[in-house]
Amino acid sequence: LAGLSRSAFDEKGQRLPKAKCIGIRDAIFEAILDRMYEDPTLIAYGEENRDWGGAFAVYRGLTETLPYHRLFNTPISEGAIVGTAVGYALEGGRVIAELMYCDFMGRAGDEIFNQLSKWQSMSGGLLRMPVVLRVSVGSKYGAQHSQDWSSICAHIPGLKIVFPATPYDAKGLMYSALTGTDPVIFFESQRIYDQPEEFVREGVPVGYYEVPIGEPDIKKPGRDLTILTIGATLYRALEAAHILEEKYGISCELIDARSIVPFNYDRVIESVRKTRKIVLASDACERGSALQTMAAKIAQFAFDELDAPPTVVGSRNWITPPDELEDAFFPYPSDILDAVHEHIIPLKDYAPARPCDVADLMQRSRLGL
Structure with missing residues (x-):
């Protein structure tokens, strides 16, 4: 090394x-x-x-x-x-x-x-x-x-x-x-596993240091929309953030949860008070996920600060498919853009990659999907 x-x-x-x-x-x-x-x-x-x-x-x-x-x-x-x-x-x-x-x-x-x-x-x-x-x-x-x-x-x-x-x-x-x-x-x-360090300018320190368990971290500052991620979706959310900024002028603040339990909401609520909107994304199935708990807590803690409901983007609520069908299961940048367009900020001349409006979500729930 x-x-x-x-x-x-x-x-x-x-x-x-x-x-x-x-x-x-x-x-x-x-x-x-x-x-x-x-x-x-x-x-x-x-x-x-x-x-x-x-x-x-x-x-x-x-x-x-x-x-x-x-x-x-x-x-x-x-x-x-x-x-x-x-x-x-x-x-x-x-x-x-x-x-x-x-x-x-x-x-x-x-x-x-x-x-x-x-x-x-x-x-x-x-x-x-x-x-x-x-x-x-x-x-x-x-x-x-x-x-x-x-x-x-x-x-x-x-x-x-x-x-x-x-x-x-x-x-x-x-x-x-x-x-x-x-x-x-x-x-x-x-x-x-092979992902290098691209958020800390100095890179990974050689010696001992601790990252406190329970503290999320702002990976990219922004003004108009908060995106909170768990795990590997951080990089797909970063790609979505760049598209939102370059094509639609929406400045995104990207926060990596890093921990799920415990979890300090202070930094997230501070961001939401600024942007007044939040999308949450992870590779876990959306139903019953930790993100849904976080979304509910954010709605409770910052209800008066929100201009739109906290919106969760997770994997589909069905069995994980084989590799060649994973694009239809796991969340990708287009899914984050779809969620933003349908539930938070309508994007000019944008056509959703796949349905995710309220009617579609309710139908999926009725079917257990």
Whole structure:
């Protein structure tokens, strides 16, 4: 990593190829490697963690650094992966456990939702649960390997939920997760593991720093419309923001949630008071999503400041299709433009890419779609 740029841009401001830059996977690796040297109780394990640099190369280089009892492979048994992490943490250790795909969380439902989340509270604060559960959110792999279940986790009290979308935030949030005593579900999108840092001018710092869990971040200032994103949709929202500004003169303020639980609304409400309009976007299915909770809270906290209803753009409420049909399922820049046009600001001479007016949304709801 020493020879890679820590920013997406060179000294002249020109964008560099991704292969020449520190990506999200590299930023996570740096934080984990550092804490492995600092905390002798820290261990990491999951399916294929010690082989090939991990399933998605986040652990590339760790095998040569750590003995087997601190980085090792597990059977294909998600319940055992999380259950043993809970047990090791209760005995005073610190764990980074990994589930290869978000979709496999169902195999560890009790361990995550009833054990990992509750032991600190049930012990009256006598026990600690310093577990980071890394969860990779797929795409291109169809119904059982491409689901974003962050909203399910957000519904369970006792868990902290983060979903970084930039290398700077990924490294800083991992440091925060590994120095706290609460269980953290650390979502990572396979779409953007190689994404370099393009929002922090100086790039990803070499040393230690923390990004506070629960604090959203303004990635792009604007005046007319707020866009709040979770996870990898940050980059599609940025593309939509550029189109809105260049073609329609609408200045967009782009905010990355970074965390889902806890979540400080101050920065978002301050933005809404300025723009008086907000769109929220993520790859999770729209129905029952964390974004719907956020939209309801924003409407409650800033009702008198809004000129239009908070509008959620998520994935369709049906089974994730195979790769060749993903454009019809996940939200893309055109979907954000459609939502803006239909529900917030009519765009001159704009033709929606696909229906999303009130009548269409009500029909989808009647059909359970």
